[in-house]
Amino acid sequence: MTMLTYTVLTDPAPLAASEAGRQSKSTGTVYLLVTNTGQTAYSKITLTVPVGTGAGDLTLSQDFAAITHKAEYTDIKSGSPRSVTVQTQGSAFQVTDKGGKAINFGPGDYMVLTLENVTVAPTPGLAVLTVTENAGRSKGGSPRNSYTAVALVKTAPQEIPAPHSFLADNAVVDAGTKVTLSWEGSDDFTYEILFPGGRKPVPRVKHAGSHGPYSLVLDAADAPKRDTTYTLVATFGTQRHVFTTTVQVRNPILDALTAINGVTTPWVQGSTKGDGTFTFSKGAMHVWREFGSNDSGALYAGEATVSGVATEYVKGLKDGDGDITFLPGGVKVWRTRGSNDPGTLYADSIRAKDAPYGQGGGWINLHDEGITVYLSKDGSNGLGSVTARSYNR
Structure with a gap:
């Protein structure tokens, strides 16, 4: 004892x-x-x-x-x-x-x-x-x-405290901007970041006390192109913790877009600086040379089906092509854009209400065999006559 x-x-x-x-x-x-x-x-x-x-x-x-x-x-x-x-x-x-x-x-x-x-x-x-x-x-x-x-x-060994404070340095960024993800956690965990289309292991860091801040920079290749949710997975043995944080993108880049109920936007522009822009106003749509410009842009299409066209003039695609301009109550055909020389109008047939060759409303039909003159527009009143001051054969 x-x-x-x-x-x-x-x-x-x-x-x-x-x-x-x-x-x-x-x-x-x-x-x-x-x-x-x-x-x-x-x-x-x-x-x-x-x-x-x-x-x-x-x-x-x-x-x-x-x-x-x-x-x-x-x-x-x-x-x-x-x-x-x-x-x-x-x-x-x-x-x-x-x-x-x-x-x-x-x-x-x-x-x-x-x-x-x-x-x-x-x-x-x-x-x-x-x-x-x-x-x-x-x-x-x-x-x-x-x-x-x-x-x-x-x-028995105590469970490792779960990580916390998983955040991005900026909650809203432009497409392709570098993003830094950070959190607090124990060095005992193995960390991995998951995101759509990729995953990033996190290098081991030894902090004093085996607990400290972690961060991972996603460079341009992995930076978000659209709203993206990042997932932090921390594992050690049977312990597993999962955390998420979301980064929003102001100007998302989409591989494809299907809108079930339509798209509402004040403007649409190309992806490259200087590309044309559509803007929308009440009852109308405008094409501009580029965003913020007051210069009208060009609209290219294979064909267009519209219920009406309001325009100052119509011209051909090539230099020297004919030009049609519009004026109150009529149209004028010019040899080319900017010319004062009258151009030529080609048609299979021409129907006119007021013909310069008579007051009776006759109809001249031009065809491969010649010219037929009718007394009326629909031809129901028989053939008309041709009057000439002289005739040379």
């Missing part, structure tokens, strides 16, 4: 076992509280730590050397703590007074041995630490060894 009383405490409580594959291992602090509830005792105390990968082990053998230690002894009468000596012996810590002497524990005195930066072994379970007490009741008496055990719990 030991002369002193031993209690073990941890921070955090309980300790969590480490997990393979994580960027950082689980660490904590172990406190051994030694109290004297009886008569004066002179003692040297040795705390042995179990090392290995098992459920009963506190830490791995290769991590034992990273443990930092200190011990403070408090005399209850003065209430002031003072440092005492801690030495390592294999996987054990021995606490003595200065010069390796036994510590004088008066009634009610206590001591705290602190082990910091303890990397917790990977298997959950109950780790049992053993205490060897070399003590006696008198300063010069013969001390003897007594033994006791203290235990602490190692729980």
Whole structure:
């Protein structure tokens, strides 16, 4: 039976076992509280730590050397703590007074041995630490060894906190503009960004504390051309977290567009600078040379079917082609656009209300065999006559 009383405490409580594959291992602090509830005792105390990968082990053998230690002894009468000596012996810590002497524990005195930066072994379970007490009741008496055990719990590894704050640097951009996606998350996760038509793995980053900001820049090749939803997938073992953020595009580029209920827009323009533009006004549509221009543009079509055409003139496509201009109550045919020379009108037949050759409304029919003159437009009144001042054959 030991002369002193031993209690073990941890921070955090309980300790969590480490997990393979994580960027950082689980660490904590172990406190051994030694109290004297009886008569004066002179003692040297040795705390042995179990090392290995098992459920009963506190830490791995290769991590034992990273443990930092200190011990403070408090005399209850003065209430002031003072440092005492801690030495390592294999996987054990021995606490003595200065010069390796036994510590004088008066009634009610206590001591705290602190082990910091303890990397917790990977298997959950109950780790049992053993205490060897070399003590006696008198300063010069013969001390003897007594033994006791203290235990602490190692729980299963804690789940990695989920990432958060997945956002784009700009919620609304122009088509093809670079986009930076950012979020906060643990380095233990493997991250990947998914988007329509592509996916981007995120390079590993090691932050202090294994948690920090991440960002991924989508260059012009992967930048959004239309409203796009980006998905962040974070995985570690069986853990999987999915987050989304959407970037809107002011001037989307579409492969195809099917509008079920029509398209409503004040204007339409080509995709290249300087392309023609359609604008819409009440009851009309206008073609302009380019967006923002006051110069009328050109409309090209194979053919057009319209209920009416209002225009100042009509001309052929080639230079020198005839030209028709419109004036109040009539039309004029010109040899070419800009010319003052009358042009020629070609037709299979011509019907006129007021013929320059008579007042009776006769009809002249021109055909391959010659000319037929009728008394009336529909030919129902028989043939008409031709009157000539002279005739040369």
